[in-house]
Amino acid sequence: MALDDRFSQDFREPDGERPLGTRNEIITGLVSDWATDFSHLEPEWSADPYPIQDDLRQRCPIAHTDRFGGAWLPTRYEDVAAIAYDTGRFSSRSIILSNFRPPREVAPIGGSPPISSDPPFHHDARKLLLPPFTKNAVARQEPATRAFCHSLIDAFEGREVVDAARDYAQHIPMRVIADMLGFPAEDGPQFREFVENLLEGINLPPDERIERVSRLFDYLLAQVNEHLDDPREDLTTYLINAELYGHKLDSSHVVGTMALLLIAGIDTSWSAIGASLWHLARTPADRERLVAEPGLLPTAMEELLRAYAPVTMARLVKEDMQWHGVDMKADDWILLSFPAANRDPAQFDRAGEVVIDREINRHAAFGLGIHRCVGSHLARMELRVALEVWLERIPEFTLADPSAVTWAAGQIRGPRTLPLRI
Amino acid sequence: MKVQIDSGRCQGHGRCYDIAPGLFGDDDEGYGRVLGDGLVAPGQDHEAHLAVANCPERAITLTEGA
Numbered sequence: 107m108a109l110d111d112r113f114s115q116d117f118r119e120p121d122g123e124r125p126l127g128t129r130n131e132i133i134t135g136l137v138s139d140w141a142t143d144f145s146h147l148e149p150e151w152s153a154d155p156y157p158i159q160d161d162l163r164q165r166c167p168i169a170h171t172d173r174f175g176g177a178w179l180p181t182r183y184e185d186v187a188a189i190a191y192d193t194g195r196f197s198s199r200s201i202i203l204s205n206f207r208p209p210r211e212v213a214p215i216g217g218s219p220p221i222s223s224d225p226p227f228h229h230d231a232r233k234l235l236l237p238p239f240t241k242n243a244v245a246r247q248e249p250a251t252r253a254f255c256h257s258l259i260d261a262f263e264g265r266e267v268v269d270a271a272r273d274y275a276q277h278i279p280m281r282v283i284a285d286m287l288g289f290p291a292e293d294g295p296q297f298r299e300f301v302e303n304l305l306e307g308i309n310l311p312p313d314e315r316i317e318r319v320s321r322l323f324d325y326l327l328a329q330v331n332e333h334l335d336d337p338r339e340d341l342t343t344y345l346i347n348a349e350l351y352g353h354k355l356d357s358s359h360v361v362g363t364m365a366l367l368l369i370a371g372i373d374t375s376w377s378a379i380g381a382s383l384w385h386l387a388r389t390p391a392d393r394e395r396l397v398a399e400p401g402l403l404p405t406a407m408e409e410l411l412r413a414y415a416p417v418t419m420a421r422l423v424k425e426d427m428q429w430h431g432v433d434m435k436a437d438d439w440i441l442l443s444f445p446a447a448n449r450d451p452a453q454f455d456r457a458g459e460v461v462i463d464r465e466i467n468r469h470a471a472f473g474l475g476i477h478r479c480v481g482s483h484l485a486r487m488e489l490r491v492a493l494e495v496w497l498e499r500i501p502e503f504t505l506a507d508p509s510a511v512t513w514a515a516g517q518i519r520g521p522r523t524l525p526l527r528i
Numbered sequence: 529m530k531v532q533i534d535s536g537r538c539q540g541h542g543r544c545y546d547i548a549p550g551l552f553g554d555d556d557e558g559y560g561r562v563l564g565d566g567l568v569a570p571g572q573d574h575e576a577h578l579a580v581a582n583c584p585e586r587a588i589t590l591t592e593g594a
Binding site: 233468470 | 539540541542545554556557558578581582583584585586
């Protein structure tokens with residue numbers, strides 16, 4: 107038995123004690139006016155947020171809501187970029203907008219470093235994660251990813267209609283990140299539950315939310331203990347052994363980062379792969395062109411990432427201030443919509459169209475500034491391989507039933523049901 | 529013409545070394561770096577311009593001369 111005192115005690119609050127922080131009343135239901143009452147959790151937003159964002163950009167470029175205890179939604183590229191760069195006035199101590207604000211004291215580390223961290227700690231926590239996620243490092247996952255994509259399509263044998271979100275897209279990042287973390291491949295269905303709890307269960311009662319998050323941390327602690335007994339060449343062992351400022355990482359840092367890699371690694375790529383297939387299924391000209399010109403895929407992929415960027419982040423305002431004409435209060439949320447920035451006509455020509463050979467594409471799908479998605483090279487590899495294999499094996503496909511397509515609600519948007527006729 | 533990366537702005541998106549692998553590479557942490565002296569050879573103009581125009585952080589500049 108390996109002994110590591112860091113993990114022998116649970117670092118979380120004792121049972122029955124709720125974490126400190128502020129909770130607000132949970133408000134759900136139909137949005138009255140998107141400029142003053144927005145909610146990214148309502149079905150109208152998840153079904154098609156782009157017309158809402160385009161309208162707001164015109165008439166109220168920094169929208170507000172009293173929901174979630176107060177939040178702002180900028181829709182212009184320049185405002186989204188300015189907030190992403192301004193880590194002095196906007197904190198990342200919680201990056202999922204909810205009805206609970208963690209106490210200020212959790213900064214600058216936050217619950218899942220480095221995404222939840224502010225400078226100066228952020229830089230050092232992030233530095234630890236960069237080497238395993240470079241383009242060259244993630245290229246080592248490519249052959250296994252490709253073989254796995256083929257095996258998923260092999261399983262379609264004899265079927266005319268498949269669910270490309272459920273039967274294809276979701277499995278790819280789950281398998282890749284499970285391999286990288288050294289988790290059993292068959293635990294995939296549990297990961298889906300963790301993702302949905304954390305990212306879509308925002309308006310659940312607080313006790314239920316705590317209970318669900320707890321299950322994820324129980325799972326991660328069990329994996330840590332397994333790796334302490336049997337260290338391997340994987341990210342879990344890497345994090346257990348990693349050092350910062352001459353000491354091994356705190357248990358909360360190790361497990362928080364594992365949670366980040368697992369959650370952020372899954373539904374983001376799952377959404378990007380699904381949204382790309384959805385677009386190609388309903389746009390035969392683009393599909394046919396990519397089948398005929400596979401060399402265009404890297405360019406087309408960037409356009410699909412721009413137009414259907416899956417990830418919206420959140421920030422918390424640090425102090426009361428006037429910002430670009432609005433009165434922000436300390437602890438107001440910012441819903442940092444990279445998807446809205448990516449469709450700003452002031453930044454992109456034909457912003458609302460998908461132009462698959464767009465050569466100049468300075469999109470922000472992976473964020474801007476110090477929090478650039480650490481997994482962006484991995485995500486690009488997964489998306490490219492998933493689309494290459496699909497187009498090679500299934501060059502012709504259409505939406506089997508457009509009205510049956512469903513999209514995830516919340517900050518990560520992508521198809522969750524996507525029936526395709528193949 | 530010569531390419532340069534402002535390391536204060538680069539965040540390691542890697543668009544430059546994806547688009548113009550003849551001019552850019554990455555370091556051990558994925559940040560972009562200029563290969564050699566950064567001189568743009570005849571025939572590399574287009575990829576040099578694309579690298580500049582696709583950098584999300586506007587970290588790359590193309591200077592005339594040398």
